[in-house]
Amino acid sequence: MELxxxxxxxxxxxxxxxxxxxxxxxxxxxxKLECLNCSPATIxxxxxxxxxxxxIVQPHTSAGRIPTDKGYRLYVDRxxxxxxxxxxxxxxxxxxxxxxxxxxxELLVKMAQVLAANTNYTTMVTGPHYxxxxxxxxxxxxxxxxxxxxxxxxxxxxxxxxxxxxxxxxDDKAIxxxxxxxxxxxxxxxxxEINLALISALKEEAGGHSRVVVQVLDAVAExxxxxxxxxxYTSGAPNIFxxxxxxxxxxxxxxxxxxxxxxxxxxxxxxLSTESGSRQDIQVxxxxxxxxxxxxxCSVVTATYSLGDGVQGKISIIGPKRMDYQKxxxxxxxxxxxxxxxxxxxx
Numbered sequence: 355m356e357l358x359x360x361x362x363x364x365x366x367x368x369x370x371x372x373x374x375x376x377x378x379x380x381x382x383x384x385x386k387l388e389c390l391n392c393s394p395a396t397i398x399x400x401x402x403x404x405x406x407x408x409x410i411v412q413p414h415t416s417a418g419r420i421p422t423d424k425g426y427r428l429y430v431d432r433x434x435x436x437x438x439x440x441x442x443x444x445x446x447x448x449x450x451x452x453x454x455x456x457x458x459x460e461l462l463v464k465m466a467q468v469l470a471a472n473t474n475y476t477t478m479v480t481g482p483h484y485x486x487x488x489x490x491x492x493x494x495x496x497x498x499x500x501x502x503x504x505x506x507x508x509x510x511x512x513x514x515x516x517x518x519x520x521x522x523x524x525d526d527k528a529i530x531x532x533x534x535x536x537x538x539x540x541x542x543x544x545x546x547e548i549n550l551a552l553i554s555a556l557k558e559e560a561g562g563h564s565r566v567v568v569q570v571l572d573a574v575a576e577x578x579x580x581x582x583x584x585x586x587y588t589s590g591a592p593n594i595f596x597x598x599x600x601x602x603x604x605x606x607x608x609x610x611x612x613x614x615x616x617x618x619x620x621x622x623x624x625x626l627s628t629e630s631g632s633r634q635d636i637q638v639x640x641x642x643x644x645x646x647x648x649x650x651x652c653s654v655v656t657a658t659y660s661l662g663d664g665v666q667g668k669i670s671i672i673g674p675k676r677m678d679y680q681k682x683x684x685x686x687x688x689x690x691x692x693x694x695x696x697x698x699x700x701x
Contacts (some may be wrong), residue, residue, distance in 0.1 A: 378418035423641040470590025475673030481585035506577040516573035545578040586616040597674040608648040
């Protein structure tokens with residue numbers, strides 16, 4: 355069955371009406387829209403087709419229709435495509451980031467609060483992490499027999515001591531040679547730049563000590579991973595009580611518990627985001643696309659902010675599936691643009 359322009363218009367009208375009221379939408383409501391110029395009977399037929407296509411559903415007998423996840427996805431994809439083509443409107447939060455605050459933490463806390471108040475949804479902001487952090491220094495030192503101390507230092511003086519259990523014996527000269535080789539080839543590189551080709555070359559140059567090189571590189575990778583730990587700021591959790599579809603039964607308490615588990619929530623949001631998109635990309639995840647059972651009735655809109663010099667973090671807006679996607683996307687886009695302007699000035 356073809357989704358023609360009239361069916362799309364009716365679907366979008368159902369979604370926008372449901373966004374405003376939270377009530378199932380009937381054919382008489384849609385037929386009153388002048389832009390459609392269709393009778394209630396025609397609307398009913400088109401709605402039956404949309405239901406058959408899995409884009410809307412009738413939650414109760416004799417009730418109107420509400421959008422499905424599939425219907426929302428069609429609507430959101432169109433909205434995101436059109437958003438690329440249009441100018442961003444001036445938003446009331448434009449003064450939020452007019453100056454650079456003394457502490458980044460203060461800025462991020464304020465940003466979470468204002469976004470929650472501005473959208474009436476829940477906001478989560480992850481603290482900045484250094485996607486482009488580089489290896490500053492590496493020192494291998496002998497310990498007791500069969501053990502080696504690997505001290506890994508990243509820029510910003512992130513230090514981790516790693517004890518490596520050797521599968522072979524190393525004399526002092528071998529340790530000096532490995533120190534020279536690894537520092538000569540790895541200093542100044544990010545984790546992304548330590549690729550398979552480089553690892554293969556290092557193992558070849560290390561000769562009989564290639565296994566030690568692999569163990570040291572594992573320690574380096576672990577240090578970079580530790581550097582990825584970051585704080586998470588949330589605001590607006592009580593906003594979920596504005597939306598009846600999120601508060602029935604145990605839904606509200608389960609969702610609040612999820613929002614309180616900040617570390618786990620941050621991991622989920624990180625998994626949602628793709629690495630392939632540009633930094634300015636905004637992504638929307640609807641219902642079952644969110645890999646948390648308590649959030650299946652939610653949508654999550656994410657964006658990546660930048661504080662310059664490779665320092666990045668995530669902004670996420672969490673709300674019901676009937677959230678005002680256009681307002682959320684515009685607000686996130688405006689926030690990122692403000693951050694760019696503020697930190698570009700400082701640089």
